[in-house]
Amino acid sequence: MSTTASAPLRLGIVGFGIMGERLLRAARDQPDAPIRPAGVWDPSPEAAARLSGVDPGLAMSGSAAAVVENCDCLYVAAPPAAHIPLAEAALGAGRAVFLEKPLSHELEASRAFVARAEAAGARAAVNFPMASSPxxxxxxxxxxxxxxGAPRSLEIAVAFAAWPRSWQRDASGWLSRRAEGGFTREVVSHFLFLTRRLLGPLQLEEARATFPGGDAAESAIEARLLAGGIPVLLRGGVGTTDRDDTNAWTLRGAAGAIRLRDWSVAEREGPEGWAPAPDALPNERMRPLVLRGQLEKVAAMTRGQPQDLATLREALEVQEVVEAILAA
Structure with a gap:
């Protein structure tokens, strides 16, 4: 689809849950955003009601195909089982694709999809927002x-009061279940992407996952990995904090230590303890900056320009580690 270099690109959204709404708001609320919402589809009546409240001027489309037809780039924010069929429909129509993770609920399907997309030179990327995090x-x-200095060890720790988190309860139908959900896919994957970006290829050495029974998602994990040869200890659990969500990515080396805390606070260890970066912000204030950066890169990807969004290959490597942990 031809577009001028200056005109905002048209963003289609399939799946109007939390993530779909966040990206729509980010595109709509920035007057100079390089990409603008042009269509939304979600089969849920509740999603249609929320859309009318968020953006009364944007009516719910009649189908996913209608959204694909009227966009330059499709944002796929549906549950994982729908990711690849929607992405392939958009790519087949000549659109760019911005996918939520994981690529699919089936690892072999993800591998085959990435191979096809890479062979075709597809304009496609995955929404790991840390690619645009200050x-x-x-x-x-x-x-x-x-x-x-020379990195010596990395520790990743995540904890939740309950799963799904309070603001995700509307999606508990799939987020709380073993087939597509769980905090390892939904949260830990972000920190594995960060680790891969900063330290190097991931190699799982050992892991243990605990499940409460039935088809419920995991309640605890522990794993040891290597990232570019650096030892990594990963721990996560539900019911281990009274907060919705707390996390830390802590890298130690010969000269000192740094960490990312609670998604958005970069800190450096000093003689008096941990000190945040001068411009550190809580996640609620950091998120709009991150989403703006992601949208700018989505526009660049759609135009075939260089950008550093998470690639399909990076997302696949993360998914392979995640699924190996859950299968342990």
Whole structure:
């Protein structure tokens, strides 16, 4: 689809849950955004009601196909089982695709999809927002300046009061179940992507996952990995905090330590303990900056320009580790 270099690109959204709404708001609320919402489809009546409240001027489309027809780039924010069919329909129509993770609920389907997309030179990327995080940029700058020295170890810890988190309860039908949901796919994958980006290829050495029974998603995990040869200890659990969500990515080396705390706060360890970066922000205030960065990169991808969104291959490598942990 031809577009001028200056005109905002048209973003189609299939799946109007939390993530679909967040990206729509980010595109709509920025007057100079390089990409604008042009169509939304979700089969849920509740989603249609929420859309009318969020953007009364944007009516719910009649089908996913109608959204694909009228967009330059399709954002796939549906549950995982629908990701690849929607992505392939959009790519087949000549559109770019921005996917939520995981690529699919079936690992072999993800591998086959990535192989086909790479062979075709598809314009496609995956929504790991840390690719546009100022806090991650700060971590990278500290690493480059020698704040850690030679990295020696990494620890990743995530904890939840309950799963799904309180603001995700509307999606508990799939998020709470073993087939497509769970915090390892939904949350830990972000930190594995960060680890892969900053330290190198991931290799799982051992893992244990605990499930409460039936088809419920995992309640705890523990794993040891290597990332670019650096030892990584990963732990996660439900019911281990009174907060919705808490997490820390802590890298230690010969010269010091740095960490990312609660998604958005970059910190460096000093003689008096941990000190945040001067421009550190809580996640609620950081998120709009991150989404803006993601949208700018989505526009670049759609135009065939260089950008550093998470690639399909990176997302596949993360998914392979996640599924191996859950199968342990």
């Amino acid at each position: 806090a991650v940029a700060q971590l990278r700058a500290w690493l480059g300046a020698g704040a850690v």
